[in-house]
Structure formats: C-alpha cells, structure tokens
Amino acid sequence: MMQMLLAPNPSPMTLDGTRTFIVGRARPVVIDPGPNDPRHLDAIERALGGIAPVAILLTHAHPDHADAAPPLAARTGAPVWTGGDGDEVHTDAGPLRAIATPGHTPDHLAFLWNRQLFAGDVFMGGSDTTLVAPPEGDLAAYLRTLDRVGGLPIDIILPAHGPAITDPAAAVERYRAHRHERIAQVVAAIRASGSTRPAEILDAVYGPTLHPALRPAAEGSLRAILTYLRNETEAPR
Numbered sequence: 001m002m003q004m005l006l007a008p009n010p011s012p013m014t015l016d017g018t019r020t021f022i023v024g025r026a027r028p029v030v031i032d033p034g035p036n037d038p039r040h041l042d043a044i045e046r047a048l049g050g051i052a053p054v055a056i057l058l059t060h061a062h063p064d065h066a067d068a069a070p071p072l073a074a075r076t077g078a079p080v081w082t083g084g085d086g087d088e089v090h091t092d093a094g095p096l097r098a099i100a101t102p103g104h105t106p107d108h109l110a111f112l113w114n115r116q117l118f119a120g121d122v123f124m125g126g127s128d129t130t131l132v133a134p135p136e137g138d139l140a141a142y143l144r145t146l147d148r149v150g151g152l153p154i155d156i157i158l159p160a161h162g163p164a165i166t167d168p169a170a171a172v173e174r175y176r177a178h179r180h181e182r183i184a185q186v187v188a189a190i191r192a193s194g195s196t197r198p199a200e201i202l203d204a205v206y207g208p209t210l211h212p213a214l215r216p217a218a219e220g221s222l223r224a225i226l227t228y229l230r231n232e233t234e235a236p237r
C-alpha cells in the first residue's frame with residue numbers, strides 16, 4: 001500500500017537522493033514527486049500503473065521535492081494539493097493528515113498516515129541534523145516543530161532524504177540535543193572571539209574538517225542560530 005521511489009539526484013544536501021512516496025493503489029497520493037527528471041517521472045508513472053493520483057502532496061516547495069509536481073500533474077491529470085495543518089486527504093489506504101512543521105521552511109508540512117510520518121526535510125535519515133538557514137529557516141520554529149513531532153502517535157519517520165527512522169522519540173531527542181549543542185558552541189565562540197560574524201566563528205564551531213560543499217549550509221545554519229540568540233535576548237521575560 002506504500003511505495004518508495006528514490007530520485008536520481010544524490011548530492012551532499014540530498015544524501016542519496018529525494019524519496020518520493022506513493023500511498024494507496026486505487027486512489028493513491030504521491031508525496032514529494034521530486035526533481036523534474038524524466039527518468040524519475042517515468043518511474044512514478046510506472047509505479048502508479050495507469051491510475052491517476054487523487055492528489056500530489058508537497059512537504060515544501062524546494063526544487064528537489066516539488067519541481068516534478070507540474071509535469072506529473074500534466075501527465076496524470078492529478079491536482080497538486082493545497083491544504084494546510086489538520087486537513088486530511090483520503091486514499092484507499094486510509095487518510096493522511098497534514099501536520100504544520102515549520103522551521104526548514106515557513107510552510108513546511110509533514111503527513112501522518114498509519115502511525116508513520118512523511119517528514120520531508122524535518123529530519124534527514126541517518127543524520128542528526130537538517131538544514132535550518134535564512135531566509136526561509138527559523139530555528140525557534142524548528143525547535144517547536146521537534147516538540148510537536150515528539151508528541152505525535154508514530155512508530156516510523158520517513159524523511160525525504162536518507163533511510164526511515166524507526167525510533168522517533170530517540171530521533172527527536174537526538175535532533176534537539178544536536179541543535180542545543182550547536183547553540184552552546186556558538187555562544188562559546190562569540191565569547192572567545194568577541195565577534196558575531198558568521199565567517200569568523202564558523203571554524204570554531206564546525207572545525208577544520210567541514211566539507212567545502214557544506215560550508216554555505218553551515219554558514220546559513222550559523223546565521224539562524226545568531227538570529228535565534230538575538231530574539232531570545234530581546235524577548236521579554
């Protein structure tokens with residue numbers, strides 16, 4: 001009743017590629033159709049077996065998740081779903097409920113189905129962190145999202161990148177701990193250097209072994225932490 005198709009778009013930011021999920025058979029939905037790559041679109045169509053999906057669901061609008069939505073809609077006649085938090089989509093395999101999960105992007109959604117959570121980029125399988133960086137990323141919102149996911153009735157988290165997470169509570173705790181550790185490292189680096197310029201504290205936080213391809217993401221993540229700290233300081237207590 002659930003199929004996973006791995007798109008051919010591996011990279012440091014997408015791990016082994018984007019995972020597209022299909023839930024249902026007679027009235028299926030497609031979650032995150034992925035990049036606009038004809039090979040992947042062909043694979044989705046084959047997996048659907050000539051059935052038009054009741055909807056194409058998107059966790060968020062980033063191109064590695066959403067660029068295939070318009071061509072898949074054109075190929076199959078399926079609508080691109082535009083609902084929000086709490087809305088349900090009905091398949092022959094039961095309903096999926098949208099869960100607002102902002103942080104990676106402001107409008108990020110996850111989809112709850114059958115004690116499983118299609119989590120988009122809230123988690124990266126096999127990792128303990130995901131990208132939260134400006135202009136779209138918001139660390140305070142992301143930490144609230146981790147709290148919300150921690151309270152959901154789920155046994156499995158299915159990220160859009162990396163393998164399934166079979167210990168949701170432990171994963172939420174790990175992601176939360178990782179982020180708080182980074183926040184503490186940034187506070188310490190600011191104290192030690194007297195600077196709040198991301199480029200100047202990047203090495204102190206991430207160390208000399210940071211992969212060059214991940215440097216922009218690390219700097220973005222630092223900026224999100226600096227914004228978070230600034231807002232925390234200014235917030236009334």
Ligand SMILES: [Zn+2]
Nearest residue numbers: 060062104121
């Ligand atoms: Zn994304």
